[in-house]
Amino acid sequence: MSIFQRSRRLSAAPDGISCRTAFLVALGLAAVGCATGEANEPEQTLQTLNAMRQTIVSSVEATGTIEPIRIIEVKSQAGGEVLELPVELGDNVEQGTLLVRIDPRDVNNAFAQAQADLDVAEAQNDVSTLQLQRAQALHESDIVTAEELENATLSAANAKASLVRATTNLELAKDKLDDVTLRAPIAGTIVERMVEQGQVVTGTRDLTGGTVLMRMADLNEVQVRTLVDETDIGRLDPGLPADITVEAYPSRTFRGTVLKIEPQAVVEQNVTMFAVLTHIANEEDLLRPGMNADVEIVIGRQEDVLAVANSGIKSQQEAAQIVGALGMDADVNALLSEFQRQNRPPEQPGAADGAEGADGAETSEEEPQIGGVPMSEFQSMSQQERMRVFQNLSDDERRQVMQQFRAAGMGGGRGGGPGGARRRPDEPRPAFVFRYDETGALDVKPVMIGLSDFDHTQIVQGLEEGEEIVAVPFSLIQQQEFLDRIRSRSGLLGVGGRR
Numbered sequence: 001m002s003i004f005q006r007s008r009r010l011s012a013a014p015d016g017i018s019c020r021t022a023f024l025v026a027l028g029l030a031a032v033g034c035a036t037g038e039a040n041e042p043e044q045t046l047q048t049l050n051a052m053r054q055t056i057v058s059s060v061e062a063t064g065t066i067e068p069i070r071i072i073e074v075k076s077q078a079g080g081e082v083l084e085l086p087v088e089l090g091d092n093v094e095q096g097t098l099l100v101r102i103d104p105r106d107v108n109n110a111f112a113q114a115q116a117d118l119d120v121a122e123a124q125n126d127v128s129t130l131q132l133q134r135a136q137a138l139h140e141s142d143i144v145t146a147e148e149l150e151n152a153t154l155s156a157a158n159a160k161a162s163l164v165r166a167t168t169n170l171e172l173a174k175d176k177l178d179d180v181t182l183r184a185p186i187a188g189t190i191v192e193r194m195v196e197q198g199q200v201v202t203g204t205r206d207l208t209g210g211t212v213l214m215r216m217a218d219l220n221e222v223q224v225r226t227l228v229d230e231t232d233i234g235r236l237d238p239g240l241p242a243d244i245t246v247e248a249y250p251s252r253t254f255r256g257t258v259l260k261i262e263p264q265a266v267v268e269q270n271v272t273m274f275a276v277l278t279h280i281a282n283e284e285d286l287l288r289p290g291m292n293a294d295v296e297i298v299i300g301r302q303e304d305v306l307a308v309a310n311s312g313i314k315s316q317q318e319a320a321q322i323v324g325a326l327g328m329d330a331d332v333n334a335l336l337s338e339f340q341r342q343n344r345p346p347e348q349p350g351a352a353d354g355a356e357g358a359d360g361a362e363t364s365e366e367e368p369q370i371g372g373v374p375m376s377e378f379q380s381m382s383q384q385e386r387m388r389v390f391q392n393l394s395d396d397e398r399r400q401v402m403q404q405f406r407a408a409g410m411g412g413g414r415g416g417g418p419g420g421a422r423r424r425p426d427e428p429r430p431a432f433v434f435r436y437d438e439t440g441a442l443d444v445k446p447v448m449i450g451l452s453d454f455d456h457t458q459i460v461q462g463l464e465e466g467e468e469i470v471a472v473p474f475s476l477i478q479q480q481e482f483l484d485r486i487r488s489r490s491g492l493l494g495v496g497g498r499r
Helices: 003-011 019-030 105-140 146-179 316-326 332-342 375-379 383-391 395-408 474-489
Strands: 047-050 052-068 071-075 080-084 098-102 181-183 188-193 212-217 221-229 241-246 249-268 271-281 292-309 429-436 442-452 456-461 468-471
Touching: 047 292, 052 271, 052 442, 052 456, 098 212, 105 146, 221 249, 221 292, 241 271, 271 292, 292 442, 316 332, 316 429, 316 442, 316 474, 332 429, 332 442, 429 468
Parallel strands: none
Antiparallel strands: 047 468, 052 221, 052 292, 071 212, 080 098, 098 181, 188 212, 221 271, 241 249, 241 292, 249 271, 292 456, 429 442, 442 456
16 A cells, blocks of 8 residues: 555545545655555655745856956067066056067168168169159150160169059067067056066967067956856846855955856766856956855845745655645636736726727737637746647647746746746746645645745745644655656566565
């Protein structure tokens, strides 16, 4: 005989044993085991909980490392020996501060050569211009042939092109004079220094791409990169507040905000996670790159609200399974529909008698239905029950359902249903609790719950402060269902007494 059969039989016990006592005894028998004679396990009892006022903070926790938001690599366009290196690792420098000075002999020689080439080009251009003018005058007197005039014209054009080329080369050589002096591109901190004074480096114009001399970062603003499980990503959005603690300052909490959620997943040990970047202001320069940090992203916070322990809250599907397993005379769906009807917000004035539309016709007061099921009842169904309703709909009816979803604002976005806005963490939703009625029998009651944390869940409607509920352990129900499946699928002797 199963625990639930024992519970139902004890519910009809003589007057000397109340229904409440009978159920406690039935749960105590569950610890003995199903037809196994295990008498050494402790007796199972039902825990009672009280609805009390709590502060509920729903959050997502993760660990990561501090890193700069932006890192700049400092390279030199000119190559040569490092003559001067006035900054050290960890120095805070202002924009324009001298960082590195490289041996300027090569660029100085190139500049002098470019200046000499320009002087020659200018002289050649002047001579070619005068020769062309004389050739034109002599050609008019028939002293110079047309061919000689053409050669003089070509020489003048080549001289002018050489002048342009020399001028450009001189400008480039002048720019290279500045390349040997590197100054800070931003105000920030030297987070890495790869070279020392006297070292020979290559410039960015070389095939190697140049030597990285140092890296700079603005540490007035830093970020924490954490990996968050994909099951929690649907609850996160950029802009959410976060509390950050580091091992260097264990008694201090830094405030930050979620900067962004990277789109590419990271799989570690068969767990899919996403990188979440949290921005932190670091005006006091306490946070350093590479520090380990614990991040708590606050999804929602409710101060001094009515709440009960999470063990006392059951979903609609769990409540239905418990009610069925215990043989209770209760219809979970009907109770929820009646509860939602009684707690429906009051209608707007003029809506009770039917409002008229723009064409004079009266609009319907009836609640929209999905496959013959009222919208409120459909929202309270489990996913499996909704799928069964969907399977019986035509394509046109399914399109109408999608439109009703959008109009009603059901779900949507990341982590929500089709079409509407995503559900807020503190948005009221239906659930169930178990309690003892006036006769001491176990009863099920629908409630509306809100924000939840690791320990408690907010009660929006359905319970009063101090009211007592019962934490029915769902594990016992799952254990009984498992044993029933074993009995139905196997004909082995000794399993549940089946022969």
